[in-house]
Amino acid sequence: MSGFMTDLLNYAFLQKAMFTSMMVGIICGVIGCFIVLRGMSLMGDAISHAVLPGVAISYMIGVNYFYGAVVAGVLTSVGIGFVSEKSRIKNDSAIGIIFSAFFALGIILMAKAASSVDLTSILFGNVLAVRSADMWTTLAIGTIVLLTVIVFYKELLVTTFDPTLAATFGLPNRLFHYAVMVLLTLVTVASLRTVGIILVVAMLITPASTAYLLTDRLPAMIGLSALFGALSAVTGLYVSFNYNLSSGAVIVLAATAMFLLALFFSPKQGLLWRSMRTSSNRKAVRNGN
């Protein structure tokens, strides 16, 4: 551990990696809460995969991959909405059709894009290769995402909890749906370097689900989720640096470990206490008879 701390103080690349991955952990945790509560986990997976062609085209025309990714993400969510609303295709099938098409297109375009771009690092992330530009992009995106959530917290809460009530308040549910999609795309872009496209969905839904098992209040859920996200990011960075393992994969496994702990030992929802309660109830009933 002390070796890691010395390295952290000495190496700028490690500091960048640490700062970026913590920021990613926090914003994934925050947006993840809304994704989980809106029942859009599959949508999160879809959008993150679907940004690939946007990233490829950005490389081809030489602009920041941020722009291409946002366009691809928005097109995907509009496309999914269009197919599921205008045809008899169910929502989950529409998601599967559209995002795999975008992802496939992305793979082909990436092959055609400049050879300097490494598909593997986009798919799986490589936090130790984070450059200053990536760090600033992540910081900018993080600021936008957190400010949006703070400013529109009330509206996000009511459109997530009870869209019908939101509609009677005159709130545009559809607009908020697409706003959440845009935020989701931004968060995916911010996570490209750290966990990569394939695993970012885990950073969105695992810390949020862990927090969901531990609290009954949304503000606490968001705070815990951000904490778990940041904690998994730091743990993942430490382990992957010391043992030379894929950073994205380790980060995700760290988040999963926390989830499993909560699943079994959460004071209210924990499976262990639940089964103990059930068996003691059964005993009481049996003895009563």
Added chain:
Amino acid sequence: MAFALEVKNLHVSYDGKEVLRGISLSAPPGRLTGIIGPNGAGKSTFMKAVLGLLNADCGTIRFNGKTLREMRKRMAYVPQRSSVDWDFPINVRDTVLLGSYPALGLIRRPGKTEKEEADKCLVKVGMEDFADRQIGQLSGGQQQRVFLARALLQHAEFLFLDEPFVGVDASSEDVIIGLLKELRDAGKSIFVVHHDLSKGTAYFDDLLLLNGRVVACGPAVEVLRPGPLGQAYGAFGGPVAGEGVNQ
């Protein structure tokens, strides 16, 4: 005198099937009105169309002579219990506080004043001891009382409740109907989708009997007669006034 609710030639369809066929009615203000009719009569659809929650094919709707857009902040709606995510991480007090949002507008947060008012509304429905409970841990009747507290916090002039007595214990039902009558006496116009004919005259001043169209509309005692009921429910085997028709 302007009517509280005036509907003209309202048509609504789902997937090409017409559910409401030319609804027209004029409801005077300060009345407690029950909306009754057989299953599939379009009771909830009517309520949702009036509140702009689904698109009507055609028709005009006016509240005190004004459009929904002008009057939106004076409406409160209590949806069917089945439409709510009861596992959502929110407690009773925060659920009631949602009722302060329309008045706050964008960006402004509920403050101390709103929180105190929310607690007062909880006292009115007798749920002050449950303020910190997660909403899924309440009984059906308690959940409905919390929703009514939220509607109270909205200070609405119009209240719309969709099947508020389904899965609700008798004491909660008494609390709710008592409060609705108080609100009516304070001049509010209240509309309740309801399926139990037995309470028709005890609970409501007026009744709107629907079956895809308006079968009858007026004072409860005049609507709950064999003639209109036979038309709505079918002449044979249909329930007569005084008998419940639970689904």
